[in-house]
Amino acid sequence: MTAPKFPNEFQRKALALINDLMPLSELVFFLVEPDMRHRGAVVYKSGADIEKQYEAAYSQMDPLNPERFTNRDDRVVTLDSQMSPHLLKQTIYYQEFMVPNNHRFVADMLFRHEGRIIAVLTMLREAGLGNYSTHELHLLRSLQPFLEYSLNAVYLPHRNDERQSITDHYALTERELDVLELLLSGSSNKEIALALGLGLATIKTHLHNIFQKVSVQSRSELIAKILPLLQL
């Protein structure tokens, strides 16, 4: 297949690539809003709940919080490059967030658009995997420009335009948009649930609400009604 079946297939493909090139215990790819909030996190190799936990309580303490790199041009940053292991282990962030989740080594690949950080790919390793080698970091820094180009040139423009035009028409919530996006790509409820890390019941609820707001009886009718709106 090739038409982007999932709107965030870009993220998952990118994560699959990185994961294929070096041993990692977990990967996360999220977009960064202008107000520095995270959005559309795609988690690889584990559940999506860690991301919630992070955003809720620990993002501000994160030594790799994207905000800290706003006025710089790093492509890839590691936890160790920001803080000595000795100091790190004394932080609440390390003890309450990293340790319980079995994270020891962290590297972030940063993606920018006109200077602003628009997305971050976080790579996590448990202690047993050892720290990132210079060779691995070089590989990551080589990959970054191409990933950034693809992200900017292709993925983001489409996605933003589409979401905007739909919210203009119907008052859908963020989550409903997430569901709708996947639905419009032809995904089944099960696939949507899987992609968003939610239960099947939740998807049905969201869909039901979407049907109401858009005034349609079925997913087919919804697709037939919305898709043409996006091609204007």
Add this chain to the structure above:
Amino acid sequence: MTAPKFPNEFQRKALALINDLMPLSELVFFLVEPDMRHRGAVVYKSGADIEKQYEAAYSQMDPLNPERFTNRDDRVVTLDSQMSPHLLKQTIYYQEFMVPNNHRFVADMLFRHEGRIIAVLTMLREAGLGNYSTHELHLLRSLQPFLEYSLNAVYLPHRNDERQSITDHYALTERELDVLELLLSGSSNKEIALALGLGLATIKTHLHNIFQKVSVQSRSELIAKILPLLQL
């Protein structure tokens, strides 16, 4: 925003990435038309004349000619995997094309869309650089899925003006088109049956056949796949 400034910026970015990851003497990225002709070659590190020379006289002799890989699923192929060095050196292709251009080792990364090869990234090495190591080949095979995805999802849609009508793509019968038309408008099976004055079972049969021809699993996927083709 970051709309592709140059039509083939994608190719050049991809070539820059590969070139950054391993020593190469030359790289070429070209698109492959349905009739297997090359198009839009982007050459890295040397002049474009080699490409013309190749297409004019030597493409048919090329052991790595994409045509030879049509019904396979190789991501990356090397010259050595197709022909023993001993035999290779006796070929006209080697003596008249490769030697004069100082090529000794060749690897091709193949990109497909729905099975068909749509692009090829050719990597060339002079003798001094040595052959591709298994590690390098693994790296290339890891990169291929992401590049293929980006190529399909991002780059190719821009040049998809050549979209034919649905019937050209998927030999649908007249009756199947009747059904499809109603389906694309969001109708349920019952409504389609009513509209065409047929039984529900008939509609199901037609739909089943359509699914097969178009290679989809559900009506939603079908709509999501066909509708965009109609609005170009």
Add this chain to the structure above:
DNA sequence: TTTCGCTTCCACCTTTTGATGGATACCCGA
């Protein structure tokens, strides 16, 4: 503080869709 909207999930149920393996009839070309 309370209310409200959003999000998540559940159980139970009906309807729709899709898969499978048939059958019959028609037409057309080899």
Add this chain to the structure above:
DNA sequence: TCGGGTATCCATCAAAAGGTGGAAGCGAAA
């Protein structure tokens, strides 16, 4: 005339989708 494709229909079954009426947590706003 015989085979192949098309079109129509059937029964049966499993899976997916959709409807209904809940519940609970949470954060923001009133």
